[in-house]
Amino acid sequence: MRTTYWEKNLYELIRRTSISLPTDVENALKRARRLEAAGSSAQWAIDSMLSNAQQARAEERPLCSDTGTLIFYCRVPAGIDTNALSASIRAAVARATRDGYLRQNTVDAISGAKYRTNVAHASPVILFQHGARKTVDVRLVMKSASSENEGRQYSLPNNELGAGADLEGFRECILDAVLQSQTNGGGPAILGVCIGGDRATGYAHSKIQFLHKLGYTTRVKALGRLENAVLRDSRKLDIGPMGLGGKSALLDVHIGSLSRLPSSVFVSVSYMCWAFRRRGAVFGPGGGLKHWLY
Amino acid sequence: MPKSEPISLASPFTSEKVASLKLGRRVAIAGSLIACRGDALTALSADGVQLRRQRGLGLYHAAPLVVGRNGQWRVCSAGPSVSMRSESDLIALIERFRIHVVIGQGALGADMCRACAARSCVYLQTIGLAGVEVAQAIRSVTHANPARAAQEEDGPWMLEVEHIEAIVVIDANGKSLHRRAQLRTRRNMAALRSSGK
The missing domain is CATH 3.30.360 (Dihydrodipicolinate Reductase; domain 2)
Structure with missing residues (x-):
């Protein structure tokens, strides 16, 4: 070798x-910008992100x-x-x-x-x-680090959230993760999610989801519908970029699954900042x- | 909330300058900042450490990515750190150095709100991870402890900045934009739950 x-x-x-935000992410940010009201803090935040990405690429800086x-x-x-x-x-x-x-x-x-x-x-x-x-x-x-700190893992059923071990419960968990990370993460975020597996493989598989391009929808129909439902619902929370209010809490959600034990149901959520x-x-x-x- | 032009806020930062800043207002910071995070922030907030005292400094909760040596530094990137993890240190610094402007990332809690109200301080949020934008605005950078700069890259660094835009998220009365947002988004989540079932 x-x-x-x-x-x-x-x-x-x-x-x-290190220096160049991928095109799919940059385009997703531009789409998110259009969701926000003209002159809002949300739009200002996304403008800063876009100009930061362009400057980093032009000047070859991290x-x-x-x-x-x-x-x-x-x-x-x-x-x-x-x-x-x-x-x-x-x-x-x-x-x-x-x-x-x-x-x-x-x-x-x-x-x-x-x-x-x-x-x-x-x-x-x-x-x-x-x-x-x-x-x-x-x-x-x-x-x-600031994205890694926002990762969350749920064991279902979860009484606190009222989340059962079904698709509705999975949605509940993922939206809770969005809600919890609203102020400390670097949103608009990308979520990688794994349903099933164990505590270690669940997180590992949730991170592998980040290899998908933004805009990709999984071919597993039930999970594809879940991805769309989470994206739609996240807009109604009024979280927006950096928790400043608005529609673009998320740029995308990718959900995968692993087989699991009959009596252990994990939803593992990995969080990725806009600087993806x-x-x-x-x-x-x-x-x-x-x-x-x- | 209409956001036209940001309000200029230049050092020396005083209680008079920050008293009237409202939640959600965009400001453009210029002047002298201390940039520090992590253990260096803890050390700075402890009584033993000396800093050449300057009135009216701002505190930027960040560790710039700096290259160079022997006093010739260049900042490559200087995004803010998540501030919640260092809340008690930030509060100690506000008291110790009479700081009226803190810039960081993310929400801070009730303790910081109380400290802001008591000391007439505002907490501003810049765009997390947008390191290059901030680095562009830095006119000069020196290490507060030049002999140990290579070892202590978490600071304290002394920055002269030209124009950093940020949003007021805790005002000088201790009101918090994030606290309001948390209440609002939780209500929205509850509404979503009841409509979904």
């Missing part, structure tokens, strides 16, 4: 992710100073050296941190001591999955760039 080649292209992936957790989703063909690929990703992260595209944003769990380059035990997060293709598909999601940094690229087995994703 030609590690220098890999490292160079992975560095570029990180750099682009879109957001909350670098967050770097999650690399890698789909690799059989036989690829995943240790070498991990090493290249870690080297690229270290370089991007030194160059100011990433903040020094990783600390020891107990002492709080800083890691200078974001490379540490379990940082960055690198997840491998084997795929049928001969190419390597690497997608990077940068998930800020997600990019990807497809590489040949030697690390050559085939094309960009998103």
Whole structure:
């Protein structure tokens, strides 16, 4: 494996992710802006977000100073050296941190001591999955601390919310998550939701939903209807961007599901701020760039 | 609420300047700010730490992403931090340095409302995560403790800013826009529940 080649292209992936809001997110923000009243605080907030995104791209600066957790989703063909690929990703992260595209944003769990380059035990997060293709598909999601803190997991039935273990109950939970995060999150938000699984797989699967482009509706009909119902209802709450009031509490909701135990029903909700940094690229087995994703 | 042009608010920030600011008003901040977050904020709010005292500073709850060294700094990005996590430190700083303007992200609680009312302070919200916009407005940046800047990147940084737009979310009487919004959205949620069943 030609590690220098890999490292160079992975560095570029990180750099682009940090500075450039994906087109689907930018377009969703523009659509959200049209939902809000002219001259409202909500519209002012979205204008600031859009101009921030444009300036970040034009000046090649990090879109957001909350670098967050770097999650690399890698789909690799059989036989690829995943240790070498991990090493290249870690080297690229270290370089991007030194160059100011990433903040020094990783600390020891107990002492709080800083890691200078974001490379540490379990940082960055690198997840491998084997795929049928001969190419390597690497997608990077940068998930800020302020968004991660707004994640919520519900065990159903939930008496406090009056939510049963059915579609109506799932809707109740997701709307509660929207309500709870209204003032501290960075809305308009994108929600990744998983129905089922266990406490660990539920959250993991809710985050994988962030790989879908905004505007995508799941092909599972019951969940597709749930996605639309949540989006529609969220507009009636008058939360708006940054909790300033208005219709655009959410840009989109993606809901997936996992099989579960008969007597354990989890709804796991991961929250993503408007500064949704997600990019990807497809590489040949030697690390050559085939094309960009998103 | 019609929002035409923002009201200019320049340092030194005094109780007179903030007294008449109403909830939901957009303001444009200019002048001197301390930017700080996390442990650095805690340290600053403790009595042991000295800061070259300047009257009328604003407090920006943020840690700018700064590159450079030996006093030659450049701010890449400077979005606000979620302020609820540091509420008690922010209140201690308001009292210690007689601060009348705090800029942060998200809601603050009843304690901050009381502190704002008692000390004639306003809490303003900028756009969370919009780091580049704020960075653009920064004219100069220095570290309050230059020798340790590389180690203490959470601040305190001293910023001179030209134009940062924000919205008044707690006024100098201790009224909170977020508190009102929470009551309103909960009512809306209850209405949604009763209509859905």
